[in-house]
Amino acid sequence: MPSRVYLDWNATTPLRAEARSAMLAAWELIGNPSSVHAEGREARRLVEEARANLAAAVGALPRNVVFTSAGTEANALALSPGLRAPSGGPVERLLVSAVEHASVLAGGRFAAGGVSQIRVTRSGVIDVDHLKALLGDGPPALVSIMAANNETGALQPVTEAGRMVHEAGGLLHVDAIQALGKIAFNINALGADLATFSAHKIGGPKGVGALVVAEGLAGLEPVLRGGGQELNRRAGTENVAGIAGFGAAVKAALQALPKDAERMVTLRDRLENGLRAIAGAAVFADDVNRLPNTTLFTAPGLKAETAVIGFDLEGVAVSSGSACSSGKVQPSHVLSAMGYDATVAQGAVRLSLGWSTEPDDIKRALEAWRKLGNTLLKG
Structure with a gap:
């Protein structure tokens, strides 16, 4: 029986050998x-040591790295109404793009009335004119824009947004959870005041995240208070083994980044060309810069839940662009924000590649899609 093919790397990644070794040593x-x-x-x-590894990877100082339980907690920590704007006053409102992760869309600790959404284009990239209008329509804001979308892979104009935000006297938070290890990321070059990361997206363990803050940022209020760990920014005994695994994974991912990214682009393009040749498949956000590993596609009449099961039965692990809640399939909020109707949004399937993805894996995925596509055409 052939081995299974894993093409859901944006959901989580296998544990890197370097991370496993670091964790085993820490557990001793x-x-x-x-x-x-x-x-x-x-x-x-x-x-x-892990703190220094992550800081070096993203252009920060080690003292400005805060370890958390996950990327979700890191986002909650970042979205703090206590933050001080460059002028010294508080940021009084939060602006988030409409395609953010649910942990950012929830608004952190800002009051619901103080949160506004930034529109995105049909390609899933923020509408910078709308951002400019929102920035000019009130006091200094904290703006949260992800570096790369977890569903479409679309890269956001973070540098341009950062300039606009700072000119308006605000602060910029970047959810870089999908970007780390796939594209170059530097907190200073991008103009980010805060950035969040997650270990299990780069070959580290699940249950470890980090918030990185720019030097001199003031007013960050802890979510968890207690023993004063992490320089009083996140209480609770550190997960030493998990953090050690995170640090080792970061180092390994950054060393392999140029080679892995180039190889994944080649495989992704081969995958997308094959998908388009069957059943009228179309790839979302393929007209903008994207992560080298991410493909979100659909086809006329495709139901995502059926497709995910079909791929699974063929030994290929993929994911749906729709989110399930209480047993009901809801349209992807990302595709809805991009202007697609519910029928299209509920038919989106995501395939995401990783460092060990091989050409044969792409071949297997396309064979599975050919069977599914033929069923669609017959129907």
Whole structure:
């Protein structure tokens, strides 16, 4: 029986060998990283080594890296109404793009009335004119824009947005969870005041995230208060093994980035050409810059839940562009924001590649799609 093909890397990635080794070593340690004895200092060393690895990867200082339980918690920590604008006053409102992750759309700790959405184009890229209008229509704002969309892979104009936000006296938060390890990311070059990351998207363990803040940023209010860990920005004993795995994964991902990205673009293009040749398939956001590994597609009459099951039965793991809630399939909020109706949005299927994806995996996926596509055409 042939082995299964995993093409759902945007959901989570396999654990890298480097991360596994780092975690096994960390699990052998006894000490609490807040303890001053030798055992505690050894645990602290692993945490600080990982902090330095992530800081170096994104152009930050280690003291400005805050480890959290996940990317969702990192986003909640970032979206703090206590943040101080460059003028010294508080940011009084939050602007988020309409295609953000649910943890950002929820608004963090801002009051519901203080949150506004930025429109996006048909290609899933923010409407910079709408952002400019929103920035000029009130006091300084915290603006949250993801570097790359998790469904379409579309890259957002973060640098341009950052200039606009800073000219208006505001702050920029970038959810870079899908970007890290796939494209170059530098918090200073992009003009980001805060950026969030997640370990399991780059070959680290699940349950570890991080918030990186720009030097000098003031007013970040903890979500969790208690023992004063993470320089009083996130209370709770650090997950030493998870953090060590995160740090090792970051280092490995950055070393392999140029080669992996080039190879994945080649495989993605081959995949998309094959998809389009069957059953009238169309790829979303293929007219803008995207992540090198991400394809979101649909075809006339396609039902995403049926397609995901069909791929699975053929031994290929993919995901749906629709979100399931309480047993009901809802249209993808990303595609709805892009202007697609519910019928189209409920037929979107995402395939995402990774560092170990091989040409044969693409061949297997296209064979599975050919069977599904023939069924559609017969229907």
